[in-house]
Amino acid sequence: MNEPIVIIGAGQAGAELALALRRGGCTQRIVMKGDEPYLPYRRPALSKGFLSGKVPESALYHTTAERLADNDIEFMPGSRIVHVDPARKLITSADQKVLRYSKLAFATGGSPRQIECPGADLSNINYLRTIDDACLLRKTLTSGTKLVVIGGGFVGLEIAATAKEQGADITVLEAGPRVLRRSTCAEIAAFISEQHLSAGVKIAVNKQVRAFHSLGTKAVTAVECADGTVYPADLVVVGIGLIANDELAASAGLDVDRGIIVDELGQTSDPDIVAVGDCANSMNTFCGYRLRLESVQGAMEQARVAAMTMLGKGIVARSIPTFWSDQYNLKLQMIGVPTDADQIITRSYPNRESFAAFYVRNGILKAAHFINGASDIMAARRLIMEEIPVSNKDLINPSMPLNSLLTETAA
Amino acid sequence: MKMNNHKVWQCILCDFLYDEYLGLPEHGIAPGTRWQDVPDDWECPDCGVGKADFEMQELQTAITA
Ligand SMILES: Cc1cc2nc3c(=O)[nH]c(=O)nc-3n(C[C@H](O)[C@H](O)[C@H](O)COP(=O)(O)OP(=O)(O)OC[C@H]3O[C@@H](n4cnc5c(N)ncnc54)[C@H](O)[C@@H]3O)c2cc1C
Ligand SMILES: [Zn+2]
Numbered sequence A: 001m002n003e004p005i006v007i008i009g010a011g012q013a014g015a016e017l018a019l020a021l022r023r024g025g026c027t028q029r030i031v032m033k034g035d036e037p038y039l040p041y042r043r044p045a046l047s048k049g050f051l052s053g054k055v056p057e058s059a060l061y062h063t064t065a066e067r068l069a070d071n072d073i074e075f076m077p078g079s080r081i082v083h084v085d086p087a088r089k090l091i092t093s094a095d096q097k098v099l100r101y102s103k104l105a106f107a108t109g110g111s112p113r114q115i116e117c118p119g120a121d122l123s124n125i126n127y128l129r130t131i132d133d134a135c136l137l138r139k140t141l142t143s144g145t146k147l148v149v150i151g152g153g154f155v156g157l158e159i160a161a162t163a164k165e166q167g168a169d170i171t172v173l174e175a176g177p178r179v180l181r182r183s184t185c186a187e188i189a190a191f192i193s194e195q196h197l198s199a200g201v202k203i204a205v206n207k208q209v210r211a212f213h214s215l216g217t218k219a220v221t222a223v224e225c226a227d228g229t230v231y232p233a234d235l236v237v238v239g240i241g242l243i244a245n246d247e248l249a250a251s252a253g254l255d256v257d258r259g260i261i262v263d264e265l266g267q268t269s270d271p272d273i274v275a276v277g278d279c280a281n282s283m284n285t286f287c288g289y290r291l292r293l294e295s296v297q298g299a300m301e302q303a304r305v306a307a308m309t310m311l312g313k314g315i316v317a318r319s320i321p322t323f324w325s326d327q328y329n330l331k332l333q334m335i336g337v338p339t340d341a342d343q344i345i346t347r348s349y350p351n352r353e354s355f356a357a358f359y360v361r362n363g364i365l366k367a368a369h370f371i372n373g374a375s376d377i378m379a380a381r382r383l384i385m386e387e388i389p390v391s392n393k394d395l396i397n398p399s400m401p402l403n404s405l406l407t408e409t410a411a
Numbered sequence B: 001m002k003m004n005n006h007k008v009w010q011c012i013l014c015d016f017l018y019d020e021y022l023g024l025p026e027h028g029i030a031p032g033t034r035w036q037d038v039p040d041d042w043e044c045p046d047c048g049v050g051k052a053d054f055e056m057q058e059l060q061t062a063i064t065a
Helices: A012-023 A066-072 A130-140 A156-167 A186-199 A247-251 A295-308 A374-385 A390-398
Strands: A005-008 A029-033 A075-076 A081-085 A092-093 A099-100 A102-107 A111-112 A147-149 A169-173 A202-204 A207-211 A220-227 A231-232 A235-238 A243-244 A260-262 A274-277 A280-284 A289-291 A322-327 A330-336 A342-349 A355-359 A363-372 B006-011 B017-019 B052-055
Touching: A005 A012, A012 A029, A012 A169, A012 A295, A081 A130, A081 A247, A081 A342, A081 B017, A102 A295, A102 A322, A147 A156, A156 A169, A156 A186, A186 A202, A186 A330, A186 A355, A186 A363, A231 A322, A260 A342, A274 A295, A330 A374, A342 A390, A355 A390, A363 A374
Parallel strands: A005 A029, A005 A102, A029 A075, A102 A274, A147 A169, A147 A235, A169 A202, A260 A280
Antiparallel strands: A081 A092, A092 A099, A111 A243, A207 A220, A220 A231, A280 A289, A322 A330, A330 A363, A342 A355, A355 A363, B006 B017, B006 B052
């Protein structure tokens, strides 16, 4: 079979998939098509160091053009796929070019959920997903800018922290009763909120945005909430979640449900098609159910597994979800799946710079979230993976290094 | 450059791969630099964990060179 392996989407998952195919000994042609004009890049810094200007664009790239060329990966930027025909194994790009594939991968990522209310189309209402979005934001963000961030999730809070360093005047509007409700416990969220408050960022909860207003111009000047409160704004950034880019797969007849459905090998409902990264709703071998991860670790892991699947040597990896976030001088590191636990044990440190939350079920650690606690990550991972029994007393105790709880196997 | 038994180290937090064969020229680490020769204060370029939070991986590393 001489038709190439084709990858749709050139983000971190797509690029890692291509490289992993070669690492795995693939000798076929590999074509990777992405609709952005850039080489595959890493998004995390877009709301952190790149937004603040500390991280240069060159440091975002996941790989270089030379490395792709050395690996015989035919990378085509600026090429949007608009149609997939699995019966004839054809894909069509926006310029109506048709390409036949032997095997296909969806690595199409996701798009920011759009806010729907009157005035949502005013200018200076932005989203953050791409280098272009970040550059635009960076240009508009100056000292004294009145910035309203909508959504108290990681992206929103990271933007707030970065913008504060630039001297902006910031309000975060969260629709729910607290920030970070989907991703961490109330205690960690409170610790992080406190940092924002002491930096001078205002956080308002239970604020559902009802409308955006302008004063005759095209640019937003105020945000109105359902409770009638109004916040003046020169700039709005919306971070209210991600929608999987699964519509192309759906129209090709693949099974989708808030993401392209794949098994633990990355396989979709079509045996010649895999899906990886933010676009996939995949069976997670660690928790034993399907979930859509929105993380670098998830994207990379799934890409490597799917590469092996495409090469016919399916290997199931037991991968544990992880995530991190940087805000001010806080480094938050998360490992495991908190919803698998029924008890939360928190650990306060005398220095008040670090904090940890442990998510426990029946004496077994299911997840751990650390603030400035990097030295315990490795041990937490082993406690979780190896299901080593832990006592609440040890978890609470800040002078008990997690390492010393790894009693079952020699460290 | 030929390098035998080069290893790949993986960040446990974000899955970043350090391949001894490739090094990390962008970070001043030349291709072929063994893991033990990577500076101790080096941090994962993606998520910032330290060197101690990397694990060696038994990956196939047939890079076409
Ligand atoms: C601001 C921000 C901060 C983040 N911070 C963190 C963090 O701290 N830690 C963490 O773990 N994760 C973080 N993430 C999430 C992480 O970046 C994503 O999980 C990761 O990028 C997913 O990679 P992906 O390759 O699946 O998708 P993407 O990186 O989105 O790549 C998909 C690519 O496919 C392209 N594409 C889509 N449809 C088509 C089509 N039809 N034809 C051609 N191309 C197409 C898209 O334009 C895009 O370039 C952050 C994300 C953002 C936006
Ligand atoms: Zn890392």
